[in-house]
Every structure is written in structure tokens, then in C-alpha cells.
């Protein structure tokens with residue numbers, strides 16, 4: 001038994017403070033993440049000796065002349081050795097300069113009074129001046145009641161400072177830690193370009209007790225946890241504490257100020273593989289019927305978007321959620337690196353096995369999938385990242401929920417916004433491109449198709465059913481619909497055919513990917529030489545001509 005022992009809330013294991021601190025406050029038995037004092041968080045996150053504190057001496061006033069508050073403040077100061085519930089400053093993380101804020105729940109539950117709001121505001125104002133990205137480790141019980149309306153005003157004050165920092169093209173990531181609640185979730189904690197959360201953290205606006213009393217019902221299991229938020233599309237992902245330094249490094253590198261040009265440092269070093277043009281042409285002579293191609297594209301042997309992503313890019317970090325309703329696995333998205341250049345990738349995905357197929361609606365997106373894709377593509381525009389979109393879907397998910405949440409509206413918003421997004425967009429149809437559900441992520445400066453992929457107004461079954469009232473004539477419809485890569489190139493619907501070297505499969509995916517990768521690089525180099533105005537004019541004309 002340790003003196004002043006600390007027990008794991010989940011598995012009950014006993015720790016003394018020193019050993020727990022050494023373990024970054026993570027239970028080595030069950031992985032539970034304990035709350036952390038702010039100074040320890042800074043020490044374990046930033047490069048040693050690099051932290052420069054900003055506004056260390058700010059102290060609050062007793063706005064409501066509350067005698068008890070004076071005592072509460074004194075006790076909190078004594079207990080934590082801090083003057084307030086947040087520490088802010090500038091530091092390096094793996095050599096990269098960032099502005100950083102860390103809340104401490106031991107100080108009056110890190111509630112937001114005047115000083116917390118003031119320090120968060122100063123953090124963004126100074127970061128804007130010094131052109132720094134901001135990372136905040138959030139936790140809070142909400143607004144500080146003892147400061148009344150002055151506390152409430154901090155919500156708007158911090159939000160306004162974040163907006164200015166964002167309008168300057170700068171990046172902000174909030175990391176929600178246990179517990180992040182109340183007015184802080186309704187202001188600075190939720191305003192990150194990227195929002196991460198530590199595992200099992202409590203995150204929510206209204207308190208559980210209040211909700212339960214109001215609705216007079218049992219709350220769902222896992223309600224108001226990080227995992228619950230991720231499932232409901234509110235955060236980009238859950239990050240293990242041990243990986244936070246690497247996460248910060250990746251996000252700083254991939255989210256630079258938008259005024260910087262696309263930087264293809266490797267342009268001169270790339271040696272393009274000598275794929276013979278004749279070979280590429282001769283390979284586009286598949287003897288399969290169109291209907292056979294459609295069926296093969298839906299089959300389990302056709303390589304999926306994730307496999308191309310893995311083969312083409314050096315790193316891919318997935319970002320989740322539409323921040324409105326849910327996380328739709330039928331479209332995945334995130335940030336990848338291609339020879340040192342950050343790229344935003346979105347892709348339809350059906351999953352590898354039947355459980356995944358079901359969880360991902362067999363690759364048929366919901367409105368939340370399209371909204372997530374749009375959210376990530378607008379983020380790409382803010383940080384000047386080109387976009388590569390892999391399309392492979394039978395179509396948008398037909399269902400009651402999808403209609404209730406505005407399937408048509410969601411697709412229309414993508415078509416509208418993508419038409420003028422100020423970064424290059426490349427679309428690659430890798431399997432089946434079905435209808436408006438495919439088009440929602442298939443608007444770009446160039447649209448490419450794998451040799452045996454198909455792209456059509458509707459599935460052949462649907463076409464036969466509507467025009468001939470007989471879905472069994474799908475095979476006949478497929479021949480008629482002009483949905484193959486060659487036919488669509490002749491129509492000008494697509495710009496390039498990617499050869500499959502005998503048919504895309506697990507055996508030759510690395511060859512196809514190598515070819516795609518070098519074509520993507522050539523595309524980016526070409527687009528990089530073009531002004532944005534010309535790019536947008538060309539994109540407009542590309543679709544205007546039909």
C-alpha cells in the first residue's frame with residue numbers, strides 16, 4: 001500500500017504519484033488515461049526547455065463580491081501551485097514551433113472565468129501575430145459561476161479570437177481531455193480545424209444529471225464519452241496520449257498557412273517509370289462484357305480505395321465526422337503525404353468483409369458522409385492542400401434516414417462548393433461510379449478512370465427497371481448505357497484511362513499504384529504552374545461543355 005495511493009478508476013490498480021507520473025498518467029494494466037496537472041502535461045508534450053510562458057501573472061477579480069469565492073481561489077492556488085486554471089505559451093514540439101494552452105482540472109474544475117477566457121484569447125492573438133498554429137489541451141467544468149455574466153462573455157470572446165486566427169489562414173487543434181463540458185465545449189474546445197479527444201474522456205454540453213432529470217429516461221451506454229462523440233461525428237478521432245507528440249508534428253507539417261505555395265520539393269528528383277504508351281493503349285481491349293465488368297467491380301477481388309491509398313501515399317491519417325450528426329464509414333477521408341506534399345484524400349469504401357460492409361452500408365454514403373467529405377475538402381482549401389478523390393460507389397444510400405437528413409441537399413452542396421474550391425482536385429474512379437452519389441465526390445479539374453471501371457447515370461439494374469420495367473435486363477442495359485472508360489473518354493466525361501495491366505487485382509495493385517502515383521505527381525506539377533483563376537475557369541468550362 002502506498003501512502004496517498006491513487007487508484008485506477010477502471011481496473012482498480014494502485015499507483016503512487018511518482019510512478020504514475022512516469023507512466024504519463026496512464027494505467028499500465030488497462031490503459032485508462034488519468035487526468036494530468038497542467039505542468040506535467042506541458043513537460044510530457046513539448047521539447048525540453050522550449051516552453052516560454054505567456055501572461056503568467058494574470059489574476060481574476062471578485063466581480064460578484066463573493067466572499068466564498070476568495071477562499072475557493074486561495075485553496076485552488078495552494079492545491080495546484082497555479083494562479084489560474086490554464087497555462088499558455090509558446091513551445092517546440094519535435095522541433096516545430098507552436099502556441100500551446102493547457103487547462104488544469106484541479107483548479108476549480110478548470111471552469112472558465114475572466115482569466116481563462118483572457119488567456120485563451122491572448123493565446124490566439126499572439127499566435128496570429130507570430131503566425132503560429134495553436135494546440136489546446138481542453139478540460140473544464142464549464143463557465144465559472146462565481147464570476148456571473150463576465151464568465152459567459154468569455155465564450156464569445158474566445159470564439160471571436162479563434163475566428164480571426166482562422167481567417168488569417170492559421171491552424172488550431174483542440175484536444176479534449178477528461179472532462180470537457182459546459183460552456184467550454186460550446187466555445188473554444190469545439191472550434192478546432194481538427195478536434196481530437198483522449199480515450200474515454202467525458203465530453204458534453206449539459207450535465208448528465210440535468211439531462212436525466214429533464215427527460216426522465218436512462219441515458220445510453222457510453223453517453224458523453226470520446227467514443228460516443230466520435231460515433232456521432234463530432235470529433236476527428238481519438239488519440240492515445242503516447243502518440244500526441246507525433247500527432248502534433250504531423251498536423252503542424254500538413255496544415256501550413258494558405259499563403260504558402262504548393263511545395264513539391266521532390267520535382268527534380270522524381271524518375272518517372274518508362275510505361276510505354278502503346279502498352280497502355282493495347283491493354284484497353286478487355287474482352288469482358290460491360291455487365292461482367294460491373295459485377296467484378298462489386299466483387300471482393302477488386303482492390304479497394306484503402307489499398308490504393310496505402311500503395312500510393314507515404315502516410316495517411318484518417319479524420320472522421322461531419323460535426324453534425326454522424327461518422328459515415330462509406331466515405332473515408334484524411335490527410336496523406338505524397339513525396340513530402342500534404343494531400344487531402346477522400347474515398348468511397350465498402351469494407352473488407354461482411355461486418356465491415358454492413359457497418360459501411362456497402363459503400364453507399366449517407367448525407368453525413370458527403371458532409372464529412374465537404375468539410376475535409378474545405379479544410380484542404382484553407383491550408384492549400386490539393387485533393388485526390390477515389391470514387392467507388394453504387395450510389396448514395398437509399399433510406400428513410402438519408403432522406404430525413406437531406407441526401408439531395410447534401411449532394412447538391414458538394415457540387416456547388418467543389419466547383420470553385422481553390423485547390424487542384426483530381427478524381428479517380430476505381431470501380432463503380434453510380435449516379436449523383438458518385439458525382440458528389442467526382443467534381444474535379446481532371447477525372448480519371450481505371451480501365452475496367454464503370455461510371456453511369458444509374459446502376460444497370462435501375463436503368464432497366466425504369467426504362468423497361470424489368471431489372472433482369474441489366475446486362476442488356478449495361479451494353480447500351482455508355483458506361484465504360486473508353487466510351488466516357490470519347491464523350492469527354494473523363495480525361496484519362498488508368499491501365500490495369502490485365503485487370504486490377506491484389507497481384508498487380510502495386511504496379512497500378514506506381515503508375516497512378518507518377519501520374520498524380522505529374523498532374524500536381526502541371527496544376528502548380530497554373531494560376532488559381534485559370535484553374536477555376538477551366539474547371540467551370542470542363543462541366544459547362546456538356
Ligand SMILES: [Zn+2]
Nearest residue numbers: 008011027030
Ligand atoms: Zn487500470
